[in-house]
Amino acid sequence: MLYSIGQDRSSFFPPVKIPIYLSGNFGELRSDHFHSGIDIKTQGVAGHHVFSVEEGYVSRIKVQANGYGKSIYITHPNGYTSVYGHLNRYRDDIDAYVNKMQYKQRSHMVDLYLDRLTFPMEKGEFIAYSGNTGSSSGPHLHFELRSTNNQHPVNALQFNFDIKDQVAPRFYTIFIYPLDKKGQVNGKVEKFSSKLVKDKGIYTIPYGTEIRASGTLGMSVEVFDYLDGASNRCGIYTLEMYVDNKLSYSHTMDEFAFSETRYINAHTDYEANITLGVKAHRLHRLPNDKLRIYNKGTKNSPLVFNEARPYHIRIVASDVAGNSSVLEFEVKGNAAPIPLPDPAKGFITTMSYDRVNAFKEGPVQVEIPVNTLYQDLDFSFLSSPPANGSLTPFYHIATPEVPVHKSYTLTIQSPPLDPLLHNKQLLITYNDAHEIESAGGEFKNSAVVAKLWNFGQFAIALDTIAPKITPLWKRGADLSGIKDLRITILDNLSGIGKYEGYIDNQWALFEYDPKNDLLHYWFDEKRIAQGSVHELELYVTDKKGNINLLHTTFNW
Ligand SMILES: [Zn+2]
Numbered sequence: 001m002l003y004s005i006g007q008d009r010s011s012f013f014p015p016v017k018i019p020i021y022l023s024g025n026f027g028e029l030r031s032d033h034f035h036s037g038i039d040i041k042t043q044g045v046a047g048h049h050v051f052s053v054e055e056g057y058v059s060r061i062k063v064q065a066n067g068y069g070k071s072i073y074i075t076h077p078n079g080y081t082s083v084y085g086h087l088n089r090y091r092d093d094i095d096a097y098v099n100k101m102q103y104k105q106r107s108h109m110v111d112l113y114l115d116r117l118t119f120p121m122e123k124g125e126f127i128a129y130s131g132n133t134g135s136s137s138g139p140h141l142h143f144e145l146r147s148t149n150n151q152h153p154v155n156a157l158q159f160n161f162d163i164k165d166q167v168a169p170r171f172y173t174i175f176i177y178p179l180d181k182k183g184q185v186n187g188k189v190e191k192f193s194s195k196l197v198k199d200k201g202i203y204t205i206p207y208g209t210e211i212r213a214s215g216t217l218g219m220s221v222e223v224f225d226y227l228d229g230a231s232n233r234c235g236i237y238t239l240e241m242y243v244d245n246k247l248s249y250s251h252t253m254d255e256f257a258f259s260e261t262r263y264i265n266a267h268t269d270y271e272a273n274i275t276l277g278v279k280a281h282r283l284h285r286l287p288n289d290k291l292r293i294y295n296k297g298t299k300n301s302p303l304v305f306n307e308a309r310p311y312h313i314r315i316v317a318s319d320v321a322g323n324s325s326v327l328e329f330e331v332k333g334n335a336a337p338i339p340l341p342d343p344a345k346g347f348i349t350t351m352s353y354d355r356v357n358a359f360k361e362g363p364v365q366v367e368i369p370v371n372t373l374y375q376d377l378d379f380s381f382l383s384s385p386p387a388n389g390s391l392t393p394f395y396h397i398a399t400p401e402v403p404v405h406k407s408y409t410l411t412i413q414s415p416p417l418d419p420l421l422h423n424k425q426l427l428i429t430y431n432d433a434h435e436i437e438s439a440g441g442e443f444k445n446s447a448v449v450a451k452l453w454n455f456g457q458f459a460i461a462l463d464t465i466a467p468k469i470t471p472l473w474k475r476g477a478d479l480s481g482i483k484d485l486r487i488t489i490l491d492n493l494s495g496i497g498k499y500e501g502y503i504d505n506q507w508a509l510f511e512y513d514p515k516n517d518l519l520h521y522w523f524d525e526k527r528i529a530q531g532s533v534h535e536l537e538l539y540v541t542d543k544k545g546n547i548n549l550l551h552t553t554f555n556w
Pocket residue numbers: 024035037038039141142143
């Protein structure tokens with residue numbers, strides 16, 4: 001199915017009045033999720049008018065510090081809901097409504113469901129200004145279409161928005177790796193990888209590269225699409241693999257459920273992502289990958305090279321506009337693999353993905369719920385000496401290259417401590433830059449217990465230091481004519497837990513912008529009297545209950 005314009009597809013009004021270029025598209029591979037909309041470039045600035053793409057009504061308004069920041073949902077009679085994210089500001093009447101609800105709930109973050117009478121919408125009606133709020137790293141409009149009945153995001157590029165794409169997907173890297181004990185690539189059990197080159201219009205492996213294979217092997221391929229007028233890497237729409245001209249794998253990026261989006265860690269080669277930062281699509285489906293994008297009628301199973309003959313591999317990637325690219329190469333099958341010595345095994349036990357798994361050694365306990373793993377795991381456990389201020393050794397729970405679909409529970413017994421410090425304990429781990437960061441966790445029954453979303457190294461540490469609060473003005477400064485108060489808030493380890501600001505003893509709405517470590521208060525002459533001295537009290541608490549207070553004044 002290609003670019004179906006009209007017919008059952010609705011004809012939408014464009015959400016912005018500038019030419020539409022994309023920095024991201026539907027199904028693009030992101031961290032722990034598939035991108036659910038399209039990211040529309042806004043010429044590097046905030047403040048572009050955003051319009052309702054169809055008649056309907058505002059059904060939901062959500063304000064978050066992360067995620068979509070300020071967003072608005074419009075439900076249309078044609079069965080779709082449109083979502084607009086990272087907005088700077090709503091139009092005045094909607095903004096006043098949201099502000100009222102934020103003061104009522106005493107919270108920056110609100111999630112409001114509205115009836116069809118509050119803000120009915122015409123097709124093409126102005127709704128908000130584009131921006132950069134939430135988890136957005138530059139001004140753009142996140143635009144999303146969902147099926148109203150199940151809230152599944154659908155591929156917005158299949159509708160009539162004027163978005164040009166004449167650029168075919170580009171292949172970059174292929175990975176081939178054993179999936180069973182007999183698997184070998186070029187006589188080795190290690191993952192094979194090769195950069196891909198383009199020759200006479202077709203992608204292939206570089207001249208002279210040989211691939212000899214035996215046993216059951218997995219493959220994954222790094223491939224991206226590009227759209228006209230932008231250099232951003234976008235996601236492909238379909239991927240197919242043919243072995244000796246027989247279709248063995250295929251997927252189509254039409255629709256998914258938000259509850260499925262984390263299966264991206266099964267769909268992609270998680271190890272290549274963690275170790276090399278490469279996002280590659282697997283060309284087989286893992287046993288516990290329940291994504292709906294795989295086409296029925298293809299097996300999507302790993303390849304078995306058990307005959308001494310060449311196997312012809314052909315991989316086709318396409319975009320929604322119908323541009324496609326082909327990758328072709330040959331794999332020489334090896335009937336009898338070279339016997340290799342059993343590699344030294346650090347693993348302790350094999351865990352089945354479809355069972356509950358538990359592990360206990362000394363002060364450490366691991367509980368992994370059923371269907372947390374995507375495939376069976378040779379579980380490993382090690383420990384290394386305390387480091388970077390940890391109170392315990394670092395415990396290595398499996399390895400970071402193994403993804404989990406759900407959280408698992410890690411319990412580490414506390415060392416002897418002053419009871420006043422019990423609740424200041426948390427788990428620490430290393431981030432990608434090998435710096436210490438919090439992995440969360442709470443003190444419970446003489447241990448620290450944490451729900452974790454990845455494997456790796458963990459140890460107990462203490463956070464006894466309150467957040468740092470730095471106002472960006474001097475006490476008593478004259479701020480008349482200025483639009484907002486700005487205060488930097490930073491925590492050393494556990495992270496910002498909550499904050500509360502009062503101006504002249506009245507609760508005041510401070511907006512939290514975590515990516516810039518900033519709190520904003522937008523001056524509002526309806527709430528504070530202009531031309532006088534004001535008193536500000538701001539409490540900021542980290543996730544371990546360490547609290548700091550700023551008490552200062554300003555003129556406005
Ligand atoms: Zn987006």
